[in-house]
Amino acid sequence: MGDILDIRDLTVRYADGTAALRGITLALAEGTRTALIGPNGAGKTSLLLAIMGAVPFEGRIVVDGIELSKRTTHEVRGRCGMTFQNPDDQLFMPTLLEDAAFGPLNQGFSAAEAESRARAAIEAVGLKGFEPRPAHHASEGQKRAAAIATVLAMNVRLLLLDEPGAGLDFRSRRRLTDLLAARPESLLLATHDMDMARELCSHAVLLDRGAVAAHGPAKEILDAPKLLAEHGLA
Amino acid sequence: MHHSHLDRFAHEDSPVHRLDARAKLVAVVAYTVVAISFNRYAVTELAPLAVLPLAMLWFGGIPTRFALKRVLVLSPFILFVCLLSPWYDRVPREFAVGTWHVTLAGGWLTSVDIAAKFTLGVLALTALMSTTPFSLIIESARRFGAPRVLLMQLGFLYRYIFVLVDEAMRVRRARDFRGAALAPAGRRLTAVGGIIGNLFVRTLDRSERIHLAMTARGWTGTPPGLDLLRFRWTDAVFLIASAAYLVLCRWPGLWKG
Amino acid sequence: MILAMHMANELLNIPIAAVTILIAAGFVAIAAALARRSLTTERLPLMGVVGAFVFAAQMINFTLPGMPGTSGHLGGGVLLAIILGPWAAIVAMAAILVVQCLLFQDGGLLALGCNILNMGVVPCLTGWGLYRALLGPVSTARPWRQYLAAWAACILGVAGGAALVPFEAGFSGVLRVPTVSFLALMVGVHLIIGFVEGLITFVVVAYLRQVRPVSLGLAAADASGGRLSRGMVAASLLATAALLAAVVAWFASASPDGLEWCTTEHRWAGADRAVEEPSSAVAAVNAWQTRWSLMPDYSRRPAPLGEDPAAPASTTAAKASVVKPWGSLAGLLGTAVTLGIVWSAATLLRRRKTIRSS
Numbered sequence: 001m002g003d004i005l006d007i008r009d010l011t012v013r014y015a016d017g018t019a020a021l022r023g024i025t026l027a028l029a030e031g032t033r034t035a036l037i038g039p040n041g042a043g044k045t046s047l048l049l050a051i052m053g054a055v056p057f058e059g060r061i062v063v064d065g066i067e068l069s070k071r072t073t074h075e076v077r078g079r080c081g082m083t084f085q086n087p088d089d090q091l092f093m094p095t096l097l098e099d100a101a102f103g104p105l106n107q108g109f110s111a112a113e114a115e116s117r118a119r120a121a122i123e124a125v126g127l128k129g130f131e132p133r134p135a136h137h138a139s140e141g142q143k144r145a146a147a148i149a150t151v152l153a154m155n156v157r158l159l160l161l162d163e164p165g166a167g168l169d170f171r172s173r174r175r176l177t178d179l180l181a182a183r184p185e186s187l188l189l190a191t192h193d194m195d196m197a198r199e200l201c202s203h204a205v206l207l208d209r210g211a212v213a214a215h216g217p218a219k220e221i222l223d224a225p226k227l228l229a230e231h232g233l234a
Numbered sequence: 235m236h237h238s239h240l241d242r243f244a245h246e247d248s249p250v251h252r253l254d255a256r257a258k259l260v261a262v263v264a265y266t267v268v269a270i271s272f273n274r275y276a277v278t279e280l281a282p283l284a285v286l287p288l289a290m291l292w293f294g295g296i297p298t299r300f301a302l303k304r305v306l307v308l309s310p311f312i313l314f315v316c317l318l319s320p321w322y323d324r325v326p327r328e329f330a331v332g333t334w335h336v337t338l339a340g341g342w343l344t345s346v347d348i349a350a351k352f353t354l355g356v357l358a359l360t361a362l363m364s365t366t367p368f369s370l371i372i373e374s375a376r377r378f379g380a381p382r383v384l385l386m387q388l389g390f391l392y393r394y395i396f397v398l399v400d401e402a403m404r405v406r407r408a409r410d411f412r413g414a415a416l417a418p419a420g421r422r423l424t425a426v427g428g429i430i431g432n433l434f435v436r437t438l439d440r441s442e443r444i445h446l447a448m449t450a451r452g453w454t455g456t457p458p459g460l461d462l463l464r465f466r467w468t469d470a471v472f473l474i475a476s477a478a479y480l481v482l483c484r485w486p487g488l489w490k491g
Numbered sequence: 492m493i494l495a496m497h498m499a500n501e502l503l504n505i506p507i508a509a510v511t512i513l514i515a516a517g518f519v520a521i522a523a524a525l526a527r528r529s530l531t532t533e534r535l536p537l538m539g540v541v542g543a544f545v546f547a548a549q550m551i552n553f554t555l556p557g558m559p560g561t562s563g564h565l566g567g568g569v570l571l572a573i574i575l576g577p578w579a580a581i582v583a584m585a586a587i588l589v590v591q592c593l594l595f596q597d598g599g600l601l602a603l604g605c606n607i608l609n610m611g612v613v614p615c616l617t618g619w620g621l622y623r624a625l626l627g628p629v630s631t632a633r634p635w636r637q638y639l640a641a642w643a644a645c646i647l648g649v650a651g652g653a654a655l656v657p658f659e660a661g662f663s664g665v666l667r668v669p670t671v672s673f674l675a676l677m678v679g680v681h682l683i684i685g686f687v688e689g690l691i692t693f694v695v696v697a698y699l700r701q702v703r704p705v706s707l708g709l710a711a712a713d714a715s716g717g718r719l720s721r722g723m724v725a726a727s728l729l730a731t732a733a734l735l736a737a738v739v740a741w742f743a744s745a746s747p748d749g750l751e752w753c754t755t756e757h758r759w760a761g762a763d764r765a766v767e768e769p770s771s772a773v774a775a776v777n778a779w780q781t782r783w784s785l786m787p788d789y790s791r792r793p794a795p796l797g798e799d800p801a802a803p804a805s806t807t808a809a810k811a812s813v814v815k816p817w818g819s820l821a822g823l824l825g826t827a828v829t830l831g832i833v834w835s836a837a838t839l840l841r842r843r844k845t846i847r848s849s
Binding site: 311444 | 508525539548552587664665669691695698699807818822836
């Protein structure tokens, strides 16, 4: 098929019954990087959580050829990795090494194998030497990179990143962009950072009020001031 | 001193840092037991016990000033107890070093003894925690068979203390910047309730997100563990030397015999 | 000023430390098993993160009216028990106390057992028990009843835990402060601390009642908005004052006389040895301690480990010599020399390393 992610008629409701996502249909080709943009409350985070199988949904989600259901949640989570808006919510183990090894250990790798995967991932995000350190000794930029390392260690094929560049200074943001540009994984990047989206992504999806407002090549969406203005983004 | 710098030396490198966490933990516990086992009038007998913690600090490259500062910061309660002691134990006791003899109320000797034991205990703990990352202490406890639920809580606790304390200090500052000191007690109390309650609600939400982040990486309920501890011959040497040293401190008579 | 009630190593002897550590370990093991059963995996990260919350909440101080420079803050045990249930709260408090001991060096290693009992097990169990007893059915609790229950639970939990400290110290025999006076002091001070903690806990409960009633086990948000009334605060203030006065009066009438305590102790044990020692209480405590300490004090035994039994430092008529003069001098000098050698070795080692790395 060549699609890493295939979503049909996806609807997600909050606990009180209001819809966060309404009938989303979306396909991402393998190996591409796609920006997910939209105003606050548009449903970006809900979409990412739905793909991870973390919220109940209606419709169909297929990740890397596997249809998401209760039975396959574990398998899907081995193929796509998500980082959260606040890295402090994601780095919950006492040290970076243990944090990066958490996923591989849950995937059933031996302690030694998990450790070597964790070390490789930490090196890949440029944090070599930080392995035995606790997350509270790291800077904000380092925490973002570490959060990404925790999912890279699981050898995922699709990265779902929620606002990875928010609040970073110019240099940290530059490093993060370069790091992501060099990764072979497919990427769905939820962001308000249009510059980062332009630089990294070939495609873009514009969400507003829980529905897809536009989907296409990045240029046509990110460089269309009128479209962005209509949805409160410019 | 900033709160997150309490263990700032734990991640450096030195011969002491490289020792197995289990060896250091066992040595420091044994050390504390020996220190406490001296009777309450022991004053000079405690002196040789200063060697082990100071040696760990020095060889570990930890500034002695840092450790002594910890002793001072923690001392108020114990100083209070020390001052109480002479009041209740006025039996005269002879205290002698060489040809120098003094007669003191027993309570004073107890005061000095308590203060000395306290100083030694804090020095030893500081030496342990400044040369050993907390995560390795948790790992050691796991190897010694501590319940996993508790160890997991320790891990989370260590991870989030600094995050939440920072959050709390920001809110407190925000409160104080808006002139809370001038408010009447009732309003201040309501503010405290609001701040702590708000912090708690955020904590509940955060723990939900953490749980989500954990399950997103395949967690099913069993805490995983890495294999990070290595017991080498240097650890054996350290343990044997510490044991011999502690025995000699406790029974100095063995020198002569 | 923050009054700490962390028990210190130095006030304990080995048997008491060992026994309290065993009891505390037993409680924590049971609590861990029960908490594991009552909490879903979803709530498992909660205990640790909530533990961190308690640290953070302790940063939020409340300056007491009329007492500048004195501020109260939350201890947390009772609040956790109210929200998480006693078992999860005990595990969370145990984790907190371990971290305070190791990372903050607050409370000694060997006193950890005592501290877990005094500040974890006792406040969580008694506080929770009283809270539930006063509250009645949880899901429909009236606000005033809930506040009152939370506040009373704090006072009982905090003062109850503190009341153990004098007994632990007393049985250890290190501190010569009579147990009764120490008890009066600890309970008195902690009634005040418990009062402030209760006040804070109840405003927190009031806030949660408004914002997140589910976390308190309530069925739905409180229609009345759950505001605290001024009368509530005044009534609780008066009640504590009365309680405090009653306790102080009771201890005063129970005569916290140090001398009397000594003589009772004397009759209780070791009276036959009273002749050689200036105070028989000293003898009693010493005999007890020598018998029980892991490694009995060498200078007190008749002929320890091949030393000269006729050493001149033995007891004279009225004074008990504490140390062997020459032995202690040698010990002090030896220690100084050893420390010098260790220090120079460490310095040399470090200097060589910096030279190599530069």
